[in-house]
Amino acid sequence: MESSLMCWEAETELRAQADPVLLQSNVLQHLLQAEHRYIPSATYFQRVQEDIHPYMRRKLINWMLEVCEELRCLEEVFPLAVNCLDRFLSLLPVEKTRLQLLGAACLLVASKLRESKPMSTETLCMYSDYCFTDKELRAMELLLLNKLKWDVEAVTPHSFLPHFLKLLNIPEENVNQVRKHTETFIALCTTDCNFIALPPSMVAAASVAASVTGLQPENLGVSCSSTAITIYLARSIRCDPSVLRMCQEQIEISLQSSLGEAQRIRSHNSKSVEEIERSSTPTDVLDFDL
Incomplete structure (x- = not known):
């Protein structure tokens, strides 16, 4: 009797599923109204620090x-x-x-x-x-x-991500792929000072648009073109499509810069390893600790 009442904890951590009510349009409008309260100053390096x-x-x-x-x-x-x-x-x-x-x-x-x-x-x-x-x-x-007056439950680009993925009506089997690419772009924007003062909704929309464009809409089962997706997302956040397009292009530039920097670091590290290996030969040893 006692053994039948025993409760074993799951080996993997379980997380609650997203509530569909939180994806309604009125929630998105509330996020758009609240996001400006959490946008940092674009000039704090010059004026504060x-x-x-x-x-x-x-x-x-x-x-x-x-x-x-x-x-x-x-x-x-x-x-x-x-x-x-x-x-x-x-x-x-x-x-x-x-x-x-x-x-x-x-x-x-x-x-x-x-x-x-x-x-x-x-x-x-x-x-x-x-x-x-x-x-x-x-x-x-x-x-x-x-x-911060204990107001740390900020609106971030991730707050908008579920809404945009739903609006684009991406097939279920491709949603996770788009999400992963978008999260990478959001992390990239987060590290770049050029995106500090941009509204989180714009960063999220541009990241989603860049992800879908890179993965190609037709491969994802999305009927709209990349341009139509950018316009649609811009309207959903009450933004000029040309401004959102500029943000998307800035993300692509930041990505190329980040990839170039990573390649330079790898090249530098490989050269350092080669120098260490060459200096390890007896003819290259200059100092002796006797």
């Missing part, structure tokens, strides 16, 4: 993305954390020595909002190579929440 520069932001955000990928976080965690970061930097100057601490605090808050098992302070301290302590991270988390 004295010690922080765009290349530092990019380096920090790449680290934040690596942490999210290593911990297999939900895709929404990373954009939400970066939104908190940019909004905080729009309000308060930060010393560069505390920038990674701020990024870790943003990850901590975002994971608490989106994950059933949020990141721990110990894990974040470890990924920072112990540049800060658990106590410092907790203090920064509290400062972040206070400065």
Whole structure:
């Protein structure tokens, strides 16, 4: 009798299915009205920050993305954390020595909002190579929440993604493929300073349009052309189609730049390995530790 009442936990984590009610048009309109409250300042590097520069932001955000990928976080965690970061930097100057601490605090808050098992302070301290302590991270988390007035449930591009996928009526078997490509473009936009002040709806719409264009509508079972899809998505977010098209082109430029940078890094790393291998021969050894 007792054994029949035993309940075993599933080995894999189960997640609730999306509620169809949340995909109704009135929800999309509410998101469009609310998104402007969470858009950071486009000029905070010039007007607020004295010690922080765009290349530092990019380096920090790449680290934040690596942490999210290593911990297999939900895709929404990373954009939400970066939104908190940019909004905080729009309000308060930060010393560069505390920038990674701020990024870790943003990850901590975002994971608490989106994950059933949020990141721990110990894990974040470890990924920072112990540049800060658990106590410092907790203090920064509290400062972040206070400065953002605890309004951290921001509208991000991921908030619009289910709506756009539904509007395009993509066949079920191809939805996941389009989603994955779109999430990659959203992550790319999140790391690029050129997209900081763009509305999340525009970033999401342009990312979806770029994904469908790259995968080719006819291969996805979509009857509309790429141009028609861009126009349709632009109208759904009350945006000029030419503006959305420019955003889509900027995403494609950013993608090419990112791929070129990755290729240069791989080339540099391969050259470094070759130099190490050559210098390992006895004739190339210049220093002896006797």
